[in-house]
Amino acid sequence: MSAAAPLLDVRGLEAGYGEITVLWGIDLSLRAGEITALVGSNGAGKSTLMRTLSGLITPTAGSVEWEGRALQGADPKDILTAGIAHVPEGRRLFSAMNVEDNLLMGAYTRRVPQAVLARDLERVYTIFPKLHERRTQAAGTMSGGEQQMCAIGRGLMSAPRLLMIDELSLGLSPLLVEQLVEALKVLNQEGLAILVVEQDVVTALELSTSAYVMDMGRIVQSGVSADLMRDPAIRRAYLGALAE
Numbered sequence: 001m002s003a004a005a006p007l008l009d010v011r012g013l014e015a016g017y018g019e020i021t022v023l024w025g026i027d028l029s030l031r032a033g034e035i036t037a038l039v040g041s042n043g044a045g046k047s048t049l050m051r052t053l054s055g056l057i058t059p060t061a062g063s064v065e066w067e068g069r070a071l072q073g074a075d076p077k078d079i080l081t082a083g084i085a086h087v088p089e090g091r092r093l094f095s096a097m098n099v100e101d102n103l104l105m106g107a108y109t110r111r112v113p114q115a116v117l118a119r120d121l122e123r124v125y126t127i128f129p130k131l132h133e134r135r136t137q138a139a140g141t142m143s144g145g146e147q148q149m150c151a152i153g154r155g156l157m158s159a160p161r162l163l164m165i166d167e168l169s170l171g172l173s174p175l176l177v178e179q180l181v182e183a184l185k186v187l188n189q190e191g192l193a194i195l196v197v198e199q200d201v202v203t204a205l206e207l208s209t210s211a212y213v214m215d216m217g218r219i220v221q222s223g224v225s226a227d228l229m230r231d232p233a234i235r236r237a238y239l240g241a242l243a244e
Contacts, residue, residue: 095140
């Protein structure tokens with residue numbers, strides 16, 4: 001991993017729901033221009049961590065720093081304005097609204113000229129041409145893959161420096177996943193930092209530079225993604241038949 005100062009630095013983070021603690025002492029660092037994967041089995045706490053980082057859940061302990069600025073407990077709008085966009089599990093689109101209006105909702109915190117928004121919208125359409133074809137269609141009538149494109153595009157419309165994607169490939173065909181992965185690589189090459197939560201460990205480790213493994217609400221392993229892919233323990237635990 002790079003020796004440069006982290007873009008997002010998480011230390012000793014704990015959070016949960018009511019009296020139930022889900023996250024225990026999470027340490028995590030994300031660096032500018034990198035793709036980082038967060039992997040683990042269902043129920044490991046990955047989505048809870050994403051919701052905490054985006055301000056939807058208030059942490060009970062620990063710190064979250066964005067370029068040295070404390071963000072723990074900040075309002076979700078302030079976190080989005082700071083440059084962190086969250087693409088939630090299940091997409092969470094406004095199903096009755098058309099695609100273009102869904103995309104523009106991602107820019108609701110920005111105070112920029114219309115020409116800038118138009119430019120950014122065209123950029124999203126360049127990355128995901130299918131959305132341009134569907135721009136007047138109700139978002140809820142699209143396929144799952146198209147809805148995921150729309151959810152990512154909505155996140156991009158906030159002009160983030162860090163894009164967090166929860167369950168990139170959930171319910172999608174391998175071909176659509178491959179298309180999304182290629183799009184993320186292009187965005188990353190342009191300088192966007194990405195945190196991707198993914199149950200498909202092979203996809204996650206092949207896409208990312210570095211990765212963290214979660215289990216039972218804790219980070220149990222981290223390192224360079226290529227090294228983790230070769231780790232016998234990781235292969236046995238998460239890759240099944242591929243471990244042989």
